[in-house]
Amino acid sequence: MSTVTVAHHEEHHDHPTGIMRWLTTTNHKDIGTMYLTFSLIMFLVGGSMILGIRAELFKPGLQLMNPDFFNQLIGIHALIMIFAALMPAATGFANWMIPLQIGAPDMALPRLNNWGFWLLPPAAILLTLPFTLALFGIGDGALATGWTFYPPLSLQGGIGVDFAIFSVHLLGISSVMGSINIIVTLFNMRAPGMTLMKMPMFAWGWLITAFLLVATIPVLAGAVTMLLTDRHFGTHFFDAAGGGDPILFQHLFWFFGHPEVYILLLPVWGFIPQILQTFSRKPMYGYKAQVYSLWAIGALSVVVWAHHFFTAGMPVPALLYFMYSTMAISLPLAVLFFCWIKTMWRGSMSFETPMLFAVGWIILFGIGGLTGLVLADVAADAQYHNSYFVVAHFHYTLFAGGIMGIMAGVYYWLPKMTGHMYSEKLGKLHFWLTAISFNLTFIPQFFLGLAGMPRRIPDYALQFAEFNMISSIAAFVLGLSQLLFVYNIVSCIKGGKKATDKVWEGAEGLEWTLSSPPPYHSFTDQPVVK
Amino acid sequence: MQVLKKVGFGLGILLASLGAYADYSWNFPEPVTPMALDTLHVHNKFMLISMAIFLSVLAIMIYSIFAHRKSKGYKAVADKAPSTAVEIFWTLIPFAILLLIDFVIMGIPAYHSVVMMEDTRDKASMVIKITGSQWRWQYEYLDGDAQGIKFVSNLTTTNDQMNNAADKGENYLLEVDNPLVLPVGEKVRILMTASDVLHNWWVPQFGSSRLAVPGFIRETWVQVEKPGTYRGQCKELCGKGHGYMPVVVNAVSMEEYKTWVAAKKEEQAKAIAGADKEWTKEDLMAEGKKVYEKNCAVCHQVTGAGLPPAFPAITGSKISISPIFGEDGKYLPDSHMDRVLNGKNVMPAWKATLNDTEIAAVITYERNALGNSVGDVVQPSQVKAARQ
Numbered sequence A: 001m002s003t004v005t006v007a008h009h010e011e012h013h014d015h016p017t018g019i020m021r022w023l024t025t026t027n028h029k030d031i032g033t034m035y036l037t038f039s040l041i042m043f044l045v046g047g048s049m050i051l052g053i054r055a056e057l058f059k060p061g062l063q064l065m066n067p068d069f070f071n072q073l074i075g076i077h078a079l080i081m082i083f084a085a086l087m088p089a090a091t092g093f094a095n096w097m098i099p100l101q102i103g104a105p106d107m108a109l110p111r112l113n114n115w116g117f118w119l120l121p122p123a124a125i126l127l128t129l130p131f132t133l134a135l136f137g138i139g140d141g142a143l144a145t146g147w148t149f150y151p152p153l154s155l156q157g158g159i160g161v162d163f164a165i166f167s168v169h170l171l172g173i174s175s176v177m178g179s180i181n182i183i184v185t186l187f188n189m190r191a192p193g194m195t196l197m198k199m200p201m202f203a204w205g206w207l208i209t210a211f212l213l214v215a216t217i218p219v220l221a222g223a224v225t226m227l228l229t230d231r232h233f234g235t236h237f238f239d240a241a242g243g244g245d246p247i248l249f250q251h252l253f254w255f256f257g258h259p260e261v262y263i264l265l266l267p268v269w270g271f272i273p274q275i276l277q278t279f280s281r282k283p284m285y286g287y288k289a290q291v292y293s294l295w296a297i298g299a300l301s302v303v304v305w306a307h308h309f310f311t312a313g314m315p316v317p318a319l320l321y322f323m324y325s326t327m328a329i330s331l332p333l334a335v336l337f338f339c340w341i342k343t344m345w346r347g348s349m350s351f352e353t354p355m356l357f358a359v360g361w362i363i364l365f366g367i368g369g370l371t372g373l374v375l376a377d378v379a380a381d382a383q384y385h386n387s388y389f390v391v392a393h394f395h396y397t398l399f400a401g402g403i404m405g406i407m408a409g410v411y412y413w414l415p416k417m418t419g420h421m422y423s424e425k426l427g428k429l430h431f432w433l434t435a436i437s438f439n440l441t442f443i444p445q446f447f448l449g450l451a452g453m454p455r456r457i458p459d460y461a462l463q464f465a466e467f468n469m470i471s472s473i474a475a476f477v478l479g480l481s482q483l484l485f486v487y488n489i490v491s492c493i494k495g496g497k498k499a500t501d502k503v504w505e506g507a508e509g510l511e512w513t514l515s516s517p518p519p520y521h522s523f524t525d526q527p528v529v530k
Numbered sequence B: 001m002q003v004l005k006k007v008g009f010g011l012g013i014l015l016a017s018l019g020a021y022a023d024y025s026w027n028f029p030e031p032v033t034p035m036a037l038d039t040l041h042v043h044n045k046f047m048l049i050s051m052a053i054f055l056s057v058l059a060i061m062i063y064s065i066f067a068h069r070k071s072k073g074y075k076a077v078a079d080k081a082p083s084t085a086v087e088i089f090w091t092l093i094p095f096a097i098l099l100l101i102d103f104v105i106m107g108i109p110a111y112h113s114v115v116m117m118e119d120t121r122d123k124a125s126m127v128i129k130i131t132g133s134q135w136r137w138q139y140e141y142l143d144g145d146a147q148g149i150k151f152v153s154n155l156t157t158t159n160d161q162m163n164n165a166a167d168k169g170e171n172y173l174l175e176v177d178n179p180l181v182l183p184v185g186e187k188v189r190i191l192m193t194a195s196d197v198l199h200n201w202w203v204p205q206f207g208s209s210r211l212a213v214p215g216f217i218r219e220t221w222v223q224v225e226k227p228g229t230y231r232g233q234c235k236e237l238c239g240k241g242h243g244y245m246p247v248v249v250n251a252v253s254m255e256e257y258k259t260w261v262a263a264k265k266e267e268q269a270k271a272i273a274g275a276d277k278e279w280t281k282e283d284l285m286a287e288g289k290k291v292y293e294k295n296c297a298v299c300h301q302v303t304g305a306g307l308p309p310a311f312p313a314i315t316g317s318k319i320s321i322s323p324i325f326g327e328d329g330k331y332l333p334d335s336h337m338d339r340v341l342n343g344k345n346v347m348p349a350w351k352a353t354l355n356d357t358e359i360a361a362v363i364t365y366e367r368n369a370l371g372n373s374v375g376d377v378v379q380p381s382q383v384k385a386a387r388q
Ligand code: HEM
Pocket: A047, A050, A051, A053, A054, A074, A075, A077, A078, A081, A082, A086, A145, A146, A147, A148, A391, A395, A398, A399, A402, A403, A441, A455, A456, A457, A475, A478, A479
């Protein structure tokens, strides 16, 4: 009896069990698990919403929903995917892996960490509550402005806009707390001997993301707060009749919004090279060049925001400045691509699921990057802007570049986190279904955009019918394929072949020196890096 | 390899199934203005360059994926950082190429395109003003013979067509009652604004698109080189009717344009004359029904039931059944006249959009139909007086 208590004590330090364990936990692995689980659930929620949209767009005419409901769906889909699926996934990995990778026993600020996570579920509820109520005929629904909140439309909207504003506040606070934690951890808790320039690339990606978040989230919070006071307290920041300017909001929003794109991607750019080196069985190429490029992209990302609204009207010098500065981002990005491919080159490669996702990711994200470059051309952008071309472009960056990168990370680290191997067969099937149906969903959207179909419309002219139909069918295949992913993860958590400590033959780094799964408290004796 | 066969197969199916639609557009529609032509060139050039980059990098990757496999017994070869001058030179070459593409091959023409796009005044032979409002475009000719011509352009696709209860016409969702008419070959300066939220006036074949911002004037221009009917759409999310505010432009020869201007002027003169005469209730009701269904039914619904709480009902609404004029003959604040002329919150102000007759008719209609039966009549002359 007493031995049992002792063993329990050893393991959990008197931590409560059941739901209270999760509510009060300050353990980085528990919190990481919660972030990742939350992210997966919200990914499915946001995905089902957009399948509703794709079903409506299957053929011309209004079939399933009215235009107002349609507008609510697209905006909530995007907010969920960005803030509740992609960001928490990256934060989940940070929590799990950064302490393991830098040889720290935990994150520097564990209580803050707990709070950072537990702000997310209320935020998600605030975001979706008005929408859910409207499904049952109560109230006038969620915000119907798209995820960008542009006034004056958002000044007209119902209470759903206020809910979304508060939700963004909570999400922002959570992100800033997570970022502060990561910055403090990385600066103070690295194992002796691990200089900054020896940090794993994932830690670098996150460090820059964290700085960007701390710098830009307050601007977003300010912008939506101004919106709130315009709506309810008689201010006129965005109302020309009172001396304000609706375009001011776009400047503030995208001052956050463009860095946000890199915030979502930098962590992925961090761990993809680690995956590539593992499965190429040779160290990543150009570590320093990659680190400097990440910094360069981080810095450039805060000075290019106005390329999101070239057609709003700007003086010629401003147009030229934002065009050329945007093009300049392609240089450090090219360095990264060069290093990634050079890491594969003359390696001894094998193609387990994480590697498949990583290589597919390079190709698809490449398409996103190249189409982004042409969007920088002001004159051509007048055509692309707000057309389906842009929708396709940002899904190549956010779905392929973001979510598919995260999937590579999931397959890569899942055996370490659970101690079991996932099913390689299902993993590969998941990859091929995802990659193919993703392309079939979004390639047609490039052509739709060129042909002149605007985004955010619930119904379209007959000439757009065929491509929309293909895109909708493929989107359903894409959506259903993700059930394989969920199944694979769940069965891997439940059991399966035991994973070795190193898991992958070519894996390098401190996280692979621990057992799989790692003990609840790892690195109680600090490792030393030479 | 397996993998690539599958990808190739998938893409093959895609291309084959689409190839069936031979006349289907794979690129921008035929450009008819200098701007659109310029854009098409930029786009084509860039797509070629990026395809070339993409395919060559892909080829390198595919080679590596085949050749450098563990299963083939390939042993990893350690990388060396470039050290000699020659090696560094070769490493820098790709970046020199990229610099060249970004800032010379793309960058220099882009500079000229921007300058051309923003030069709205030079050699412009006429000026029009376009106002976006929920959910219709309003056109006004500001100078020349056509000065003073002003009209609203509404979608003509019916609700039945949208709800799949009737066949959809060829120009489903891209058809309007009053298209904008422009002479070919003339540079037209466009002043763009909005009355409520952001809108964006876009015709793909023109290559110009500009945000319409309430309270501000933005500028752009078009010079249509080829007669024809060109269709586009609003491309800034502007509420529930965003998908339903198409742009239709008739580009015609100068003679046809002059004839159209003359006819339009006559029509407007008649409408003004009509405002001075006394109208019968029947005529007002008939005209009012038309005006209502075209302009008001999107929000207040054809039946007058509205969509509460966003859009109030007209049927039985306090404003629609209480008196309009005070004892001094002036209209009361918050009366039916006040609301329709001046709007409130989301309810648009109609005084700049509808003429005296239309406003008189629609008020009369709302008070004596849609389940209301107040009995009174508003004459155009009263609206004219109310505007003062
Ligand atoms: C199953 C996969 C997905 C499909 C089929 C899909 C499809 C769509 C569609 C059809 C739209 C509406 C376009 C419009 O009418 O304007 C849209 C909007 C959007 N999606 Fe996705 N999407 C998917 C996943 C994602 C993911 C993973 C992200 C980001 C992490 C994302 C971010 C966005 C954003 C930012 C918008 C813009 C919303 C707006 O207009 O405000 N999507 N998506």
